[in-house]
Amino acid sequence: MPRLSLSWLGLGSVAASPWLLLLLVGASWLLARVLTRIYACYENSRRLQCFPQPPQRSWLLGHLGLIQSSEEGVLYVQDLVRTFGDVCLWRVGPLHAVIRIFHPTCIKPVLFAPAVVAPKDKIFYSFLKPWLGDGLLLSSGDKWSRHRRMLTPAFHFNILKPYVKIFNDSTNVMHAKWQRLISEGNTRLDMFEHISLMTLDSLQKCIFSFESNCQEKPSDYIAAILELSALVAKRHQNLLLHMDFLYYLTADGRRFRKACHLVHNFTDAVIQERRRTLPDHGIDDFLLAKTKSKTLDFIDVLLLTKDEDGKTLSDEDIRAEADTFMFGGHDTTASGLSWVLYNLAKHPEHQEHCRQEVQELLRDRDPTEIEWDDLAQLPFLTMCIKESLRLHPPVMAISRCCTQDIKLPDGRVIPKGVICRISIFGTHHNPAVWPEPEELHRTDVRHERDEGGAGADAAALSGAARPRGAAQEA
Numbered sequence: 001m002p003r004l005s006l007s008w009l010g011l012g013s014v015a016a017s018p019w020l021l022l023l024l025v026g027a028s029w030l031l032a033r034v035l036t037r038i039y040a041c042y043e044n045s046r047r048l049q050c051f052p053q054p055p056q057r058s059w060l061l062g063h064l065g066l067i068q069s070s071e072e073g074v075l076y077v078q079d080l081v082r083t084f085g086d087v088c089l090w091r092v093g094p095l096h097a098v099i100r101i102f103h104p105t106c107i108k109p110v111l112f113a114p115a116v117v118a119p120k121d122k123i124f125y126s127f128l129k130p131w132l133g134d135g136l137l138l139s140s141g142d143k144w145s146r147h148r149r150m151l152t153p154a155f156h157f158n159i160l161k162p163y164v165k166i167f168n169d170s171t172n173v174m175h176a177k178w179q180r181l182i183s184e185g186n187t188r189l190d191m192f193e194h195i196s197l198m199t200l201d202s203l204q205k206c207i208f209s210f211e212s213n214c215q216e217k218p219s220d221y222i223a224a225i226l227e228l229s230a231l232v233a234k235r236h237q238n239l240l241l242h243m244d245f246l247y248y249l250t251a252d253g254r255r256f257r258k259a260c261h262l263v264h265n266f267t268d269a270v271i272q273e274r275r276r277t278l279p280d281h282g283i284d285d286f287l288l289a290k291t292k293s294k295t296l297d298f299i300d301v302l303l304l305t306k307d308e309d310g311k312t313l314s315d316e317d318i319r320a321e322a323d324t325f326m327f328g329g330h331d332t333t334a335s336g337l338s339w340v341l342y343n344l345a346k347h348p349e350h351q352e353h354c355r356q357e358v359q360e361l362l363r364d365r366d367p368t369e370i371e372w373d374d375l376a377q378l379p380f381l382t383m384c385i386k387e388s389l390r391l392h393p394p395v396m397a398i399s400r401c402c403t404q405d406i407k408l409p410d411g412r413v414i415p416k417g418v419i420c421r422i423s424i425f426g427t428h429h430n431p432a433v434w435p436e437p438e439e440l441h442r443t444d445v446r447h448e449r450d451e452g453g454a455g456a457d458a459a460a461l462s463g464a465a466r467p468r469g470a471a472q473e474a
């Protein structure tokens, strides 16, 4: 093997093989990377000095672990909002910085930035990737834009209208179950569990036209989705398990893989079955038959949609979107609905007002079911739902990663490379946005009610549920 002299490195007569040279080049490259990273961190730290920060746990941990997924965590966020008002700096370990945002004026430049400037933060969503693939929630750049355009027809109100019947049917099954449980002497039930099954049942019908009867009997597919959602939430709590190679060695990791497999097999089977029926009819006949006979489901829309060049979605893309909608649609709506029921239970006077509004609308009607056009005729109920979503948002925060500097209206700059955590909960509980975010709503409504009777309810609720800026403009 030829030997090279390294005298030019000051190593005297030491001779080295090309391997040693390679090692030196590698080590120099690594050192350069580390130094660049340290310099970037130092530079970012300097630029981030204009953002206030709460006390850190230590220089090593930073603020890591200070916000738990618990009631204490929620109270801590409320404290942060009261103390800092719009933004604060959050350190994750000694190197990573996060800007927490809880005011619309600072959220706007981040969410209005082009998708390439503030893409979704990959770290936060990465655990969902093996399950949801490149669906809308996890994809970015051109793929996201193309799919977003291609999925627009799925939200046309002609497609959505017939879904209301599906929601009614699934809700009726849930109510029948509750009545049966009550008649059997049960006085307590876990609402969220029942409502989750109901939203999953509805989604399975809207997305796949599949009747699993999951509210009445166990379904492997639905059990797998519930398990996947629970496993992802659990994994977030344990830093060690954030590393893929460790996670998939654990029992939870193996369960995650198995459940993913089951869910993918279900979606693939529906897609294949549907593809088989598509060509026989021809698109126009197919559409006509579908609209006459039944609802056009989400899989149909995904199979039929085309981009500007006439290209359709691949089976893999369709699976990712269908799985994404099953995930994105069940937990959020179940949480939202559970909180609406909780809040109505806490405020029987508003509950009664909602009941009267619905009964008034349905009076002399047969069948007595809510339809699409009715939804606009329920202003008080709508306000209650919105107010409940404000107080208890199902998604507490979303994350974006700045690939370029982003300037805030007050001139401060969020440097490139920093993660922004947009706190939906914090913004909705920010006293600078909503007057007395926790209390005012309840007390004011009662107060107005005493003075103005039931008719003042809606005005009071809408007044309380209007952010400061809007109230001032009005």
Ligand code: HEM
Pocket (backbone or CB within 6 Å): 120, 136, 137, 148, 324, 325, 326, 328, 329, 330, 332, 333, 336, 393, 394, 395, 398, 399
């Ligand atoms: C109360 C109910 C819901 C809430 C609170 C909610 C909340 C959210 C939030 C905050 C995001 C933004 C995530 C981010 O940008 O990082 C999001 C995105 C998304 N949601 Fe929902 N969601 C709800 C219902 C649904 C339903 C019913 C579906 C589907 C059936 C759905 C499907 C999606 C999808 C596909 C995305 C990604 C959109 C994109 O990036 O283009 N969501 N949702």
